[in-house]
Amino acid sequence: MEQKKRILLLTTGGTIACLPGEEGLAPRNSRIMQQQIDRFRDYYDISVQDVMCLDSSNIRPEEWQQIARHIYGELGNYDGIVVSHGTDTMAYTASAVTFMLQNIPIPVVFTGSQLPLADPFSDGPDNLRTAFSMASAGKPGVFVAFDRKIMLGCRAVKVRASDFAAFESVNARYAAVVTHRGLVVNEKVLPAIWGEPQLLDAISKDVFLLKLTPGLSPEIFDALLGLGCKGIVIEAFGLGGFNVLNRGLSGIQRAVAAGVSVVVTTQCLYDSSDLQVYQVGNRLLDMGVIQGKDMTSEAAMTKLMWAIGQGLDPAQIQALFRKNLAGEITDG
Numbered sequence: 001m002e003q004k005k006r007i008l009l010l011t012t013g014g015t016i017a018c019l020p021g022e023e024g025l026a027p028r029n030s031r032i033m034q035q036q037i038d039r040f041r042d043y044y045d046i047s048v049q050d051v052m053c054l055d056s057s058n059i060r061p062e063e064w065q066q067i068a069r070h071i072y073g074e075l076g077n078y079d080g081i082v083v084s085h086g087t088d089t090m091a092y093t094a095s096a097v098t099f100m101l102q103n104i105p106i107p108v109v110f111t112g113s114q115l116p117l118a119d120p121f122s123d124g125p126d127n128l129r130t131a132f133s134m135a136s137a138g139k140p141g142v143f144v145a146f147d148r149k150i151m152l153g154c155r156a157v158k159v160r161a162s163d164f165a166a167f168e169s170v171n172a173r174y175a176a177v178v179t180h181r182g183l184v185v186n187e188k189v190l191p192a193i194w195g196e197p198q199l200l201d202a203i204s205k206d207v208f209l210l211k212l213t214p215g216l217s218p219e220i221f222d223a224l225l226g227l228g229c230k231g232i233v234i235e236a237f238g239l240g241g242f243n244v245l246n247r248g249l250s251g252i253q254r255a256v257a258a259g260v261s262v263v264v265t266t267q268c269l270y271d272s273s274d275l276q277v278y279q280v281g282n283r284l285l286d287m288g289v290i291q292g293k294d295m296t297s298e299a300a301m302t303k304l305m306w307a308i309g310q311g312l313d314p315a316q317i318q319a320l321f322r323k324n325l326a327g328e329i330t331d332g
Contacts (some may be wrong), residue, residue: 003220004045005136009037009069012063013054014086016113016124033084036117036125040132047078054087056093056112061305064093065201068100071108072199080107080135082128087112087158087166090144091175094153098142098303102198109134110153111145114164116127121149123164133179133183134176141191141326143175150176152189154299157269170269171294172327191326197239204308207231209301211267212242220253228240231261231304235297240264240273240281249283256288261308261317265292265300288314290321299328 011017017033037046051070052063072080085093094110098301101108111131113124133144142153144167151169161167169175176185208229210220224232232255236242242249242264256262266273274293276280285291290301303325307317324331 004043006077007044007046007132007135008074008078008081009033009046009048010067010081010083011048011050012052012056012085013057013061014084014085014090014112014248015116015303016084016086016122016127017053018116019118019173033117036128039125040128044132044136046132054086056089056310059086059089059093061096061203061205064096064100064302065203067093068097068199068201069099071104072197075104075106075197078106079138080109080132082131082135083108083110085110085112086126087146091153091156091158091167091296091298091303094142094144094156095296095299095328096203096306098153098299098328099303099306100199100201100203101142102200102325103140103193103195104156104197105140105193107135107137107139107141107143108153109143109145109150110156114162114166116200130178130183133178137176137183137185139175139185139190140193141175148178149174150183150185151192152327154303154326157243157296159269171272171330184234189327200306200310202309202311203305204230205305207233207301207305207308209233209235209297211235212237218249218251221255225255225258229255229260230308231263233263233265233292233297233300233304235267236264236273237267239277240266240275240284240291242280242284245254249280249287251286252284252289256314259314261290261304261314262288262306263290263292263300263321265295265297288318290318293329295329303328
């Protein structure tokens with residue numbers, strides 16, 4: 001008889017572990033999930049550890065670090081790790097952990113649900129089933145499992161608030177899908193391992209995500225400088241369009257001159273920003289603005305927070321954003 005794969009379930013709260021209360025749904029610890037977990041023990045050797053018990057809207061960079069450290073400390077003890085997490089900020093956590101944990105040798109799979117496990121119509125059991133299957137597949141990397149699909153942690157985006165198909169893999173193929181043949185893995189999507197495992201969990205919270213709007217005052221950048229921002233991610237229009245009639249570029253120029261790393265992505269969910277197409281984009285490049293290319297906003301934000309946390313200077317950060325570390329940008 002084949003030996004069962006050793007899987008660690010780390011719980012952090014979220015809807016999947018919620019119970020109704022006087023003020024609405026509130027997360028509980030892993031005891032709420034025990035009945036469902038026991039059903040999987042016929043297939044896997046499962047251990048469970050409660051890391052925290054939070055609504056994911058309350059999970060901050062400090063919790064990202066706590067989760068990453070917990071995972072890193074258990075890498076040699078298990079064949080795979082599943083992390084249950086609330087859906088609202090799962091894409092941020094999975095992306096941040098992707099950068100914090102370099103070259104991990106096992107799968108780490110985030111999952112959650114739109115309805116609590118206590119609900120008879122919950123999508124939680126199916127999401128856990130998919131996550132455990134990927135965690136036992138021996139494919140290293142950080143992933144998100146949802147609605148019978150597996151996506152890279154740095155490509156996952158929550159695109160629906162309540163639908164069971166809550167997450168999509170943006171600008172990248174799914175790493176795996178569940179079909180009539182079981183879990184079918186796309187090897188071409190999996191992140192490359194290029195060195196020894198490392199925990200690099202230092203991160204800066206002095207990064208701001210700004211959505212560009214028509215007529216945005218350039219003084220916003222002076223305000224962000226005054227707040228001590230070290231990095232700004234701008235969701236620009238289309239390929240990277242930017243206001244110029246209201247001196248919009250002057251604020252960015254002052255920020256870059258002050259040593260702030262500015263990354264420009266697009267508000268369009270799909271496709272890539274390309275600052276080389278239009279005159280305004282080339283002016284931004286001349287100022288030293290960094291192209292976010294086809295990264296998700298969550299990946300651009302967390303990669304910049306992580307890069308600043310590693311003590312890199314603006315030139316080093318610009319070089320880092322040209323590198324594909326874990327599948328967060330498309331090469332070429």
